[in-house]
Amino acid sequence: YREAVMIAEALRNCRHLLVFSGAGVSAESGIATFRDALSGLWARFDPARLATPEAFLADPELVWGWYEWRRQQVLRAAPNAAHRAIAELASRVPRLTLVTQNVDDLHERAGSQAVIHLHGSLHAPCCFDCAAPYAGLDTELSEPEQGRRLPPPYCGVCGGRVRPGVVWFGEPLPLATLEAAEQAAKQCDLMLVVGTAGAVYPAAGLAHHARAAGARVVVLNPAPSALDEVAHQVLTGTAATLLPQLLDD
Numbered sequence: 448y449r450e451a452v453m454i455a456e457a458l459r460n461c462r463h464l465l466v467f468s469g470a471g472v473s474a475e476s477g478i479a480t481f482r483d484a485l486s487g488l489w490a491r492f493d494p495a496r497l498a499t500p501e502a503f504l505a506d507p508e509l510v511w512g513w514y515e516w517r518r519q520q521v522l523r524a525a526p527n528a529a530h531r532a533i534a535e536l537a538s539r540v541p542r543l544t545l546v547t548q549n550v551d552d553l554h555e556r557a558g559s560q561a562v563i564h565l566h567g568s569l570h571a572p573c574c575f576d577c578a579a580p581y582a583g584l585d586t587e588l589s590e591p592e593q594g595r596r597l598p599p600p601y602c603g604v605c606g607g608r609v610r611p612g613v614v615w616f617g618e619p620l621p622l623a624t625l626e627a628a629e630q631a632a633k634q635c636d637l638m639l640v641v642g643t644a645g646a647v648y649p650a651a652g653l654a655h656h657a658r659a660a661g662a663r664v665v666v667l668n669p670a671p672s673a674l675d676e677v678a679h680q681v682l683t684g685t686a687a688t689l690l691p692q693l694l695d696d
């Protein structure tokens with residue numbers, strides 16, 4: 448707790464805060480982290496068999512079914528105290544940039560604006576072939592809890608298969624999005640790295656950029672992460688416990 452107070456002080460002096468979030472921020476909303484999303488029914492699958500373009504081409508019904516299961520989890524979920532605290536932080540500092548690896552929309556639903564989604568969104572599917580956005584996704588709850596194979600819809604423009612609007616392993620991040628995030632990392636003076644294993648690049652590289660450019664880097668995570676060694680300070684605890692403490696002063 449004393450450490451959280453130290454950060455509250457850093458926040459008071461901060462001019463540009465960068466919050467970099469990962470799956471752990473949504474964990475307390477009941478959204479499975481990437482690792483947890485491969486438990487239960489999906490335990491026998493390797494991420495490389497679900498989250499790659501090759502996997503989609505080889506078995507579109509398997510991959511689409513997995514993403515629909517995850518999207519339905521998000522539809523059922525609500526933002527938690529961590530999402531709300533991050534939205535509130537924006538009013539406590541002159542400038543806040545929020546960069547997330549998450550493909551859910553819980554930051555937005557908690558009130559955060561201009562969220563930079565490095566890895567895309569579960570809610571913005573598009574055509575695998577021509578990239579046209581697809582607007583026909585069902586927003587009603589329709590999936591069984593455990594998920595199932597589902598055929599992806601067809602694109603209304605070219606007849607191709609519709610895919611999730613997320614960045615898969617082996618795919619480049621959208622350039623403008625990555626550049627905006629890297630610019631914020633180089634300009635910020637405080638970076639909070641919340642709920643990410645810090646193992647996936649180039650996203651995790653943001654912490655290195657921020658540290659190299661002179662920002663204070665603080666990791667918040669209940670477990671050790673690959674970015675602990677880049678951080679000036681590591682706070683051990685869950686996002687929904689630690690982040691609201693930063694708002695008490």
Ligand code: APR
Pocket residue numbers: 468469470471472474475480481482483548549566614641642643644645646647667668669670671672684685686687
């Ligand atoms: N509060 C904060 N952190 C938590 C919590 C919690 N309640 N619960 C778990 N965590 C932490 C875990 O300790 C772990 O470090 O969240 C992290 C989740 O790690 P991953 O599932 O690997 O998620 P993330 O780091 O966001 O993954 C990065 O990899 O799979 C790809 O594209 C996908 O965006 C994803 C990227």
